Amino acid sequence: MPSFKEIESGNITSYYTGGIKVFLESSDDLYIFQNIWFSDVLDKVRFESVSDEDGASGGCSKVVKAVDESNQQDISAFGVVDRDSLFSDQSPSKEVFWEKDDEEFRKAQPFGDRVHVLRRWEIENYLLKPEAISKIVSDLQLREISSDEVVVEIASIEDDLVFLSAMVLHCVANKKVTPSDKFGSGKEGVDLKEVIERHLCVQSESLDGEIEKIRSFAESKLGHERWDSLNRVLDGKRCLNRLKDLLNISFKKNEERGFLATAVKNLGLIDSELKEFIQRLH
Template sequence: MSSFKKIAPDFIGSKYEGGIKVFLESTEDVRIFSDHWFSDYQDKISFESAGKDGKKSSGGCTAVLRKVREAESQQLTAYGIVDRDTLLKDNKQDVFWETDDTKFHAASPYGDNIHVLRRWEMENYLLKPEAFKSELRCKTLNRLEPEITAKTLLNHEDDLIKLTTLSTILANKESSVKFTSEGFGSANIGEDLHNKINNYLSTYGMTLESSEFLEDMAKILAFANNEQSPDARWDKLSRILDGKRALYKFCSIFNKEYGLKGFQFADEVKGSLADRIASKRELLDEELCDTIERFSK
């Protein structure tokens, strides 16, 4: 009889079930991948959270890497998916700021079995104009036909770039710097947001005019430079935006514009947007489809 002594507790069941494990950073990521987007792969792939108790804050990329190594040591087939912003935290700046998708993926900073998302994080894959439009129409009980296009989202480009730059700057600071909440500045626009960020940065002797802030803003803009088409510009720019901050911003904007109490909490909207994207398969990023297909073989 085979012994369980040499098998890590987390993998005892998997050792005899077979199949492929794909580790993600949180239970929320698992829910979107498994329940909304790739349920048709359930006979081949088991999506699992690497974080302790399913929480991204308990491990993130480090936990994904560890889980994949542990699975491989048990002769199990395992892969991992981590957010792009992990590269900032791991001081892999050159890869993080790479604007060319082909070169970005070719870098493979964590090995072939770990896919680094080309967009900042999972929330970025929800930032589809068509998904917002469909969900808003549902929330207004079909009373309205919201005009949500890439141009609509790009109307807030400057604010989103400033909020994302705040994230890139803070990620490079020592641990004593207090990170702002994901919803920071979501209710502020234009000059009001500019002043709010400046007030926060002043605590650490910086402003939006500081050279490091301006340099990161320019790097973010480089992702969409030379794109005149709103659809192409939004697609490219949204790769490098802080996804959670962007989602909070749009939830706040659409909640105010359409008076939707049910659209003010970003966490409650994620599943609905994922459903909208799943119902129109062409909205799901080809990158994700190709990655899961590669893992399944």
């Protein structure tokens, strides 16, 4: 199985006459990659989702399987999986999730050299750029809000975001049912902790280990830099739901992803990690 480096030494599009496949976990991921962020490479790269017929995420294991099966058939294929996949039963190294150094994280390649593990929890995290959020709020004529003010708003709910993400990691690690993305909606602070404690049937102190590790990503950082660092290890969907409520943004089902993804592209804010990954393919 050739690596990126080996393929880069030649012409990747001629190496595989069928072009390159990139498997993604969900139909939402597919829409963002194919229709918004990387539509300019569709002559060389074919994005595919491993989600089921209902659109539910196919998950890491299906991506890995699709990549392996395609390459066994001499079809050049790569995959993209969420960072939180490192907590799945299929992950050979859960500790990689807590790696802070980007280069060390990239080199770990727990699912092989053809499966790219996102540096952030999931695709939603790449949408949560303060500048993009600021533009969306302004475009919807809700109110004028600067990206700096967005960061201040996010900081006001940081504790809740950290606590919710720690809850998810605890559930996965202990094979407990993970509640829906909107779990605890309308609750904050002490009230949110009580709801989480009842769900987990444990005291909130049981999450201290996960909370400390999450917070370590933002140690001694402030403002935009703090959010960018924390955003690597926070549950993206829960963050998005909380921010919508906080800023009083109303969308049709899943519409916010398209709006934010478009704003991210138009503002030139597509994460360099993703751009570099796609560039290595063609």
